[in-house]
Amino acid sequence: MNFGRRTLLQFAGGSAAGALFTPIPWRLLWDSAVWTQNWSWIPKLPRGEVTEKFSTCTLCPAACPVKARCVGNQPVSLTGVAATAESNGALCPVGLAGHHLPYHPKRAVLPFRRRSVNGKVAVSPLSADEAAAAIAERLNALPAGQSTVILDERPGRVTSRIYQTLAAKLPRGEYVTSPQTEGGTLAKLESLTGTPAAMNMAGADLVVSFGTPLLDGWGTPGRVFAARDRFRLIQVEPLLSRTAAAADLWIPVYPGTEAALALGLLNLLTGAASGWTPEKVQSVSGVPAESVARIAAELKAAKAALVIADGDPGGGAFSPDEQSLFAALNLAVDSAVHPCGVPRVTRPIEALPDASIGVLLCDAASSGAGTPWRVIARKLAPAAMVVSLSPFLEGYGRHAELIVPAPAYLESLQEVPTAPDAPAAGFALAPPLIPARPGATEPAEFIARLAGEPVTLSVELKKHVEALHATGKGEVVRYAGGEVTPVKDFKTSDELWNALNQGACWRQGLPAGMYASKPSARLLQAAVQSAERRLAAGGQTDPARPLMLITTAWRATAGNAQVSPLLTKLYQESELREPGNSAAIHPDTSQKLNLKHGGQAILTTACGSCPVAIVVDAGVMPGVVSAVIGPTVDSIGAAPRNGGSTIGDICAPDGDAPWRVTSAQLRRA
Amino acid sequence: MSTTTAKNAKNARYGMVIDLDRCNGCGACMVACAVENNVPPAQAKATARTGITWMRVENVANGASFPEHRTAFIPIMCQQCGEETPCVSVCPQQAVEVDPKTGIVDQMPQRCLGCRYCMAACPYHARYFNWWDPEWPAGMEKALNPEVAPRMRGVVEKCNFCHGRYHAAKAKAAAAGRRDIDPADYQPACVEACPTRAIVFGDLDDRSSQAAQLAKSPDAFRLLPKLGTEPKIYYLTRRPWVREIASASSPAEVRRG
Numbered sequence: 001m002n003f004g005r006r007t008l009l010q011f012a013g014g015s016a017a018g019a020l021f022t023p024i025p026w027r028l029l030w031d032s033a034v035w036t037q038n039w040s041w042i043p044k045l046p047r048g049e050v051t052e053k054f055s056t057c058t059l060c061p062a063a064c065p066v067k068a069r070c071v072g073n074q075p076v077s078l079t080g081v082a083a084t085a086e087s088n089g090a091l092c093p094v095g096l097a098g099h100h101l102p103y104h105p106k107r108a109v110l111p112f113r114r115r116s117v118n119g120k121v122a123v124s125p126l127s128a129d130e131a132a133a134a135i136a137e138r139l140n141a142l143p144a145g146q147s148t149v150i151l152d153e154r155p156g157r158v159t160s161r162i163y164q165t166l167a168a169k170l171p172r173g174e175y176v177t178s179p180q181t182e183g184g185t186l187a188k189l190e191s192l193t194g195t196p197a198a199m200n201m202a203g204a205d206l207v208v209s210f211g212t213p214l215l216d217g218w219g220t221p222g223r224v225f226a227a228r229d230r231f232r233l234i235q236v237e238p239l240l241s242r243t244a245a246a247a248d249l250w251i252p253v254y255p256g257t258e259a260a261l262a263l264g265l266l267n268l269l270t271g272a273a274s275g276w277t278p279e280k281v282q283s284v285s286g287v288p289a290e291s292v293a294r295i296a297a298e299l300k301a302a303k304a305a306l307v308i309a310d311g312d313p314g315g316g317a318f319s320p321d322e323q324s325l326f327a328a329l330n331l332a333v334d335s336a337v338h339p340c341g342v343p344r345v346t347r348p349i350e351a352l353p354d355a356s357i358g359v360l361l362c363d364a365a366s367s368g369a370g371t372p373w374r375v376i377a378r379k380l381a382p383a384a385m386v387v388s389l390s391p392f393l394e395g396y397g398r399h400a401e402l403i404v405p406a407p408a409y410l411e412s413l414q415e416v417p418t419a420p421d422a423p424a425a426g427f428a429l430a431p432p433l434i435p436a437r438p439g440a441t442e443p444a445e446f447i448a449r450l451a452g453e454p455v456t457l458s459v460e461l462k463k464h465v466e467a468l469h470a471t472g473k474g475e476v477v478r479y480a481g482g483e484v485t486p487v488k489d490f491k492t493s494d495e496l497w498n499a500l501n502q503g504a505c506w507r508q509g510l511p512a513g514m515y516a517s518k519p520s521a522r523l524l525q526a527a528v529q530s531a532e533r534r535l536a537a538g539g540q541t542d543p544a545r546p547l548m549l550i551t552t553a554w555r556a557t558a559g560n561a562q563v564s565p566l567l568t569k570l571y572q573e574s575e576l577r578e579p580g581n582s583a584a585i586h587p588d589t590s591q592k593l594n595l596k597h598g599g600q601a602i603l604t605t606a607c608g609s610c611p612v613a614i615v616v617d618a619g620v621m622p623g624v625v626s627a628v629i630g631p632t633v634d635s636i637g638a639a640p641r642n643g644g645s646t647i648g649d650i651c652a653p654d655g656d657a658p659w660r661v662t663s664a665q666l667r668r669a
Numbered sequence: 670m671s672t673t674t675a676k677n678a679k680n681a682r683y684g685m686v687i688d689l690d691r692c693n694g695c696g697a698c699m700v701a702c703a704v705e706n707n708v709p710p711a712q713a714k715a716t717a718r719t720g721i722t723w724m725r726v727e728n729v730a731n732g733a734s735f736p737e738h739r740t741a742f743i744p745i746m747c748q749q750c751g752e753e754t755p756c757v758s759v760c761p762q763q764a765v766e767v768d769p770k771t772g773i774v775d776q777m778p779q780r781c782l783g784c785r786y787c788m789a790a791c792p793y794h795a796r797y798f799n800w801w802d803p804e805w806p807a808g809m810e811k812a813l814n815p816e817v818a819p820r821m822r823g824v825v826e827k828c829n830f831c832h833g834r835y836h837a838a839k840a841k842a843a844a845a846g847r848r849d850i851d852p853a854d855y856q857p858a859c860v861e862a863c864p865t866r867a868i869v870f871g872d873l874d875d876r877s878s879q880a881a882q883l884a885k886s887p888d889a890f891r892l893l894p895k896l897g898t899e900p901k902i903y904y905l906t907r908r909p910w911v912r913e914i915a916s917a918s919s920p921a922e923v924r925r926g
Contacts, residue, residue, distance in 0.1 A: 096697055
């Protein structure tokens with residue numbers, strides 16, 4: 001065979017054609033495309049051993065077990081734990097993105113002091129020691145008639161007990177709780193009967209909810225949803241909330257007149273509230289007379305009914321007078337409430353005289369609810385010092401003179417007390433998964449320094465576990481696998497401590513027996529009189545502000561709580577949830593006021609004005625403005641801002657029933 | 670849940686059944702999806718039109734006035750069309766493919782040139798364009814899912830039934846000497862996160878799977894069936910008005926009544 005020029009060309013041509021039938025050129029093309037698009041500016045992904053760790057969510061009082069998928073020691077995702085009846089694997093959106101909170105842009109990094117100098121706000125950083133010295137100086141010079149107050153947003157913890165002890169050591173120290181904590185109806189039952197109460201939702205066949213967001217974050221959501229198929233839900237509230245939309249029956253009621261319906265029900269069930277006929281209830285509350293009779297009949301026929309009136313996390317709690325009535329309703333029916341071994345210790349800030357707080361120390365824990373600052377501000381003396389012991393700059397930190405950063409979620413050992421809807425007492429630990437930032441101080445330990453009583457929270461928690469072990473009562477549920485071990489099977493308290501630190505919760509056995517017998521005539525009469533007093537006091541509208549403002553919030557997104565920037569998916573990128581400072585009105589109201597969906601307006605109450613975005617929603621009662629307390633679109637994940645009005649700032653506290661209904665005016669911006 | 674024990678790996682047709690009467694619009698599915706797939710938080714200028722939500726829960730209303738007004742929530746994601754998949758047909762880059770082993774419509778951002786033909790073609794508006802480079806607040810990148818690469822500006826992305834989880838389940842099956850995956854090992858993030866258990870996922874060709882059984886319920890329906898795209902997402906409702914709205918050309922048109 002001759003090897004010539006022609007052969008060479010034939011070989012080259014044949015090779016080129018043949019190569020097309022091999023993967024080589026295509027692979028080169030693909031790889032070069034990938035190599036040239038290495039996206040070096042895109043964040044690098046974490047690398048390391050993938051492990052699973054367990055903890056308990058502390059972002060609200062629900063006490064949901066959490067499974068963290070970690071790369072190295074860094075949690076990269078959080079999910080619920082399906083193996084436990086505590087939450088049945090559910091975790092809310094706030095909890096699902098909770099591992100982002102340590103990196104939140106509004107994180108307080110170092111202690112600092114905020115002062116107003118010539119009308120301008122000046123911020124100066126200082127050390128924790130200097131912060132403690134500044135507070136001590138103020139405490140030493142506390143004027144007569146002023147007190148030092150520790151504000152605990154989540155009572156029922158070991159930390160709460162520490163605070164109560166420390167308050168006694170501080171100059172004219174007082175321990176108070178948030179005005180709005182879940183479990184208000186049960187707390188009232190306890191105060192009326194002297195027996196701590198718990199609810200067995202899994203055993204209920206009828207739940208009548210007065211404005212409680214039962215299916216939108218209330219209680220322990222997984223436990224509520226697991227029981228949902230077994231009970232009929234009647235939701236009483238002025239607007240079509242998520243819970244009302246999913247309820248079996250929604251009963252719209254004029255804002256602030258829920259007690260009238262309760263009086264009508266009590267009258268039909270016990271005859272105690274004579275005069276409150278269904279027709280009278282209709283004239284006061286707008287609830288049709290036949291609906292009143294129907295609910296009463298259902299309550300009478302139910303084998304295990306619950307009446308829950310915990311209120312909306314942004315809407316304010318019902319007054320003690322109204323709660324007496326709801327508690328009496330629970331006693332008047334065959335109830336799913338049973339006795340519980342854990343008393344609820346609350347002392348709402350309302351109990352303090354106005355302008356009496358000289359130094360306010362705000363704990364980092366969040367009740368999950370948004371309390372308008374005005375509720376607290378009216379208790380502050382002029383020039384009072386507010387200290388925020390929080391991981392974030394927002395919440396009470398917006399109004400604080402001193403901010404002392406606390407560890408964020410997953411950064412320190414925390415405790416989780418009994419959830420508001422738990423059928424029995426519970427306790428869990430939330431072990432830290434990542435190290436705390438330098439400069440973060442545990443609030444209880446910081447306050448203990450001020451009181452001159454050194455305390456280490458982990459030591460106190462261990463003492464509590466030792467006490468649990470000593471009783472030998474209850475059982476421990478391990479999150480990994482759901483294994484249940486009686487406490488008496490733990491040989492030492494260290495074993496129990498280690499189990500709780502690896503992800504487990506302690507729970508008391510379900511108590512036997514009924515909660516209480518039928519209510520006494522005296523109790524019923526007192527409840528009726530107090531509710532009538534409350535109804536008579538309300539309902540006066542200001543002609544200059546003809547609209548009724550009611551506020552709502554999604555649990556754990558308002559007040560001291562912060563949410564992951566990823567929740568912009570819900571507020572901004574999908575409009576699934578209305579962000580803070582949006583005001584929903586009925587189409588008739590919008591037409592009357594010449595306001596359009598998406599337009600800007602000014603909402604005015606007796607306490608001030610606030611810019612709002614209008615949402616036209618046919619689910620809102622005409623004449624009512626439903627405004628949202630919560631993160632605003634431009635504030636989720638944005639740099640910290642101070643100042644600016646929010647809906648919470650303009651709500652008017654009203655005696656012992658704060659801000660449930662406020663007279664308001666709405667005009668186009 | 671049954672474990673497939675066929676000797677050879679068989680093809681699956683993964684799909685979802687979403688009970689609209691259980692969905693309370695909490696948004697857990699949306700957040701879990703974003704965490705799992707490293708979808709970044711919204712940019713300051715992002716809106717409902719330009720944001721990225723592989724799973725989006727639409728709030729719809731019956732159109733009646735107070736107090737007869739009623740609302741419902743419809744989670745909408747890539748409907749994983751089984752036939753005549755519009756996005757596959759129009760993509761000039763072959764950046765969209767239907768995996769014959771799973772029936773999942775895959776999007777390959779490396780191949781995507783950002784022409785957005787697929788977005789125009791998708792009748793469900795379930796595809797999203799990266800108008801910005803992904804950004805997380807400082808430090809938060811440490812909390813990203815190591816299994817899913819973030820996408821760059823200029824490419825399209827969408828739900829892929831958490832393909833990373835599918836591969837992890839396959840790897841687990843292989844390690845156990847099995848060819849087929851255990852259905853319990855492969856559940857998308859939204860299914861796992863739904864607190865009301867409204868979303869059921871499984872192989873629609875496996876008659877024993879809960880998803881296949883629910884898909885045959887008389888209450889089940891699919892979005893825009895007239896287009897013949899054979900979506901693999903089924904919805905359940907016993908409320909006629911919800912079904913009527915979900916069958917409309919754009920649920921967003923009837924939001925808030």
